[in-house]
Amino acid sequence: MTVAPDGSGDYRSIQEAVDHAPSGTAEQRTVIHIRDGVYKEKLHIEKPFLYLVGESAEGTIITYDDYARKTFPDGSPYHTFNSYTALFGADDLTVENMTVRNDAGRGELVGQALAAYVDGDRIRFRNCRLIGHQDTLFTGPLPDKPLKRGSFGGPRDGLRKAVGRQWYDGCYIEGDVDFIFGSATAVFTDCEIFSRNRLTADNLPNVERHPEINGWITAASTPESSPYGYVFIRCRLTGDAPAGSVYLGRPWRNHAKVAWIDCWMGAHIRAEGWDNWNKPESEATVTYVEYGCRGPGADRQHRVSWSGTLPDEQADQYTLGRIFEQGAPWSPFSDS
Template sequence: MQYIPASLLEITVSLDGSGDYTSIQSAIDAIPPDREYPTTIYIQAGIYNEKLHIEKPYVRLIGNSDQPTVITYNDYARKTFPDGSLYHTFYSYTVFVGSDDFSVEHVTFINTAGAGEQVGQALAVYVDSDRAVFRHCRFIGQQDTLFTGPLPPQPIDRGTFGGPREGAPRRKQRQYYKHCYIEGNVDFIFGSATAVFEQCEIFARKRALLSQVSVNPEATEQSSIHGWLTAASTPEDVKYGYVFIDCQLTSDAPAHSFYLGRPWRNYAKVAFVRCDIGEHIHPEGWHNWNKTEAESSVIYKEYGNQGAGASREQRVSWSSLLDRTEVEEYTVARILAGEDSWLPEAGS
């Protein structure tokens, strides 16, 4: 067996200069390309103002479990490059993860760009990775906080998506989030991956709504909606999209002002299993994004939920309740197995 020096297996980053590097990106850049074994980067507590790009395989980031380890940046979709072109959504990330077998613990990811028409989408994390694991992490933003790749086949409103994975082959990707906190308002968990969120808190934050001044009754009714938790674009041939297991759905927004999700693309798949759902969730539960054709293809499921927003009495007819036999298929092991029988390592 090849001997691997500890210095190649573990790296420490500290803002005060006491570690191997003072920035996270410099530590990542120091990892040899195409490495076939894990490299652990220990990140000491502090606020790291960095826009990270990670494409080295088997990277493991570990933050400080006692004091916050924060990675923050403020790019946004309406920002322009020197040539005047827009960043659009997929250049706005604080952290981009484009390598497989990535894992991270005890790190907070923030996009501080804010909200509003002059900002638009602003990703905290863009995860285009298979077998990615996040534990005890925090994702904080407003619109489009967490993107779980891959990209859909093509954009709806322009010729290209832009961003680091424009034109890349689409792969079936699996991601696991446990004991995480995810905050945002508009479509703030979105994308095409199969992803399990287990024992996470999904916090829907209220937002200023300019349309509240409208005198149009229909517009006024719509103005009461602050956002949507999910916007899945699950491929048609993939069985599972987003599955939330034993999660808490919390908010500072008014009652009935959020939907559980809406389909970014047809065939979107989302399930909430044994979750505590707050009163901020609209009684109808799900929105069709004004695409009636999507109603016949989406798979929106619920099972064993509780809380003020869990009642299914007024749920839309095109969502459904899992029965006891079906819910046995909604386990971490079965959802994430894939063709290689992957199961995230046991951990709190």
Template structure:
């Protein structure tokens, strides 16, 4: 199927193409998109969907919802209702697409997700993810809300199955906790760009909520961590939940990365339960000797378990 805003394809809106797919689809469905800005709050709830931007054409999926925005009934949308794109269909593949939330900085609008993934076996290649606070959420939702509050959003009450996802040659932009959640995800050959908020602490790249018994959480391999923020002002991560797992392997890090690397989010108990590790970090912000005492410097033997093929057994099937 071809989606084109100018009417030259089968559909003029992406959601129309998704909605035309059978609920229990079992075959790969390729949806190609011609260039343009598709202003849609997109829900991809069918399995085996392939979404491709046509070669040499810029395809942007963009919406501007945000946590503090009032929805139906006058209630705020909240973090998980603020998404621009939501994926709940397994075996999803995207290529050459920019996913954007253009609501604005979190200091003004709160959280604003560009991408909400709550599905297994998802793959993104040559894609961009643009947002500020909470750019990418990798589900499912953690089992317990913080401070007893309801999560809200479209996936509250859904069955909690840890999803697996792969990001290759992608560009991800944000500031506070902009890659977060409980999914198992590998980021390989990606650029991770931290925005400047003009503050002493300009942000946190990750906020994992990895389930206690999950072997892996977020793994970054051969990535570049870049920024326009001041030196020594961005953390690699902080634990949304106590058993957060995040690892950086062979990554170049700019001077914006804080010397200590990691923050405990004012939860001292998390220092004994998190798994934060690095191997061969390099660049101005890659001095592993200066990290907090409770972070790990991985050995050559330990790092072998973190290959994308070992963590994600579906890579050769998509």
């Protein structure tokens, strides 16, 4: 199946192609080729074994501009989990060579605005660009319950929660506040993680902010029972944020697990590395570790005492095969 905005393919919109696509199987996935163009659509996928492949990561662009402070006709707010540009809500999906972007704007103005809501098992993103401001990438499932409201809202609220495995390979992920967050077991290999500068001169007056803190890269909500949470391997942490203004992460839930392995960290990373999000009790339960990292932001001399360095024998356990061995068999290395 081919999608092209000029009408030269089978469909003009990606959603139309998804709606007409048969669910694939483990032996034969349904392939949707997407030609370069800007597709302004709110994409919703809940069919397994689909393979979405764009013509190019820079030229095949899915974009929308929903946001948390937007309201439905009845006046109720969208909140975070209705704000996505694209929902990938099925098992065994592969997404390659495309950009998924939320164009709503800065979180100070619009609140959370997801580019990608990814909730399933055995999902792989390869050579993709995920771009937003606050809460760019949500790696489902949702935590057990909200901290402040009676429900999370959004299309996946109330569904059975299963912690899926996700692999982001050679991707570019851009945002500022908590822009990689959620409960999945997710591995990021050879990715560029770009921290946007939200402390700019054009910031509106009277916007509440901490002038010394530009953002947090991760906000994991790893279940206590999961042996791994977020694992970043050979990634580059870049950005235009001021020096010493970005944390590696803070715990959305108290058993957050994040590992940075053989990564390069720019000068925008804060010396202490990690933030407890005003939850001092989480310092005894999180697993925040680094190993073999380099660059001006990788100096561990002033890291918080409740983060750690992996010894060699433990670092050897952080391989894709071992991380993904939980659950049904998955051989993502053979995906093509």
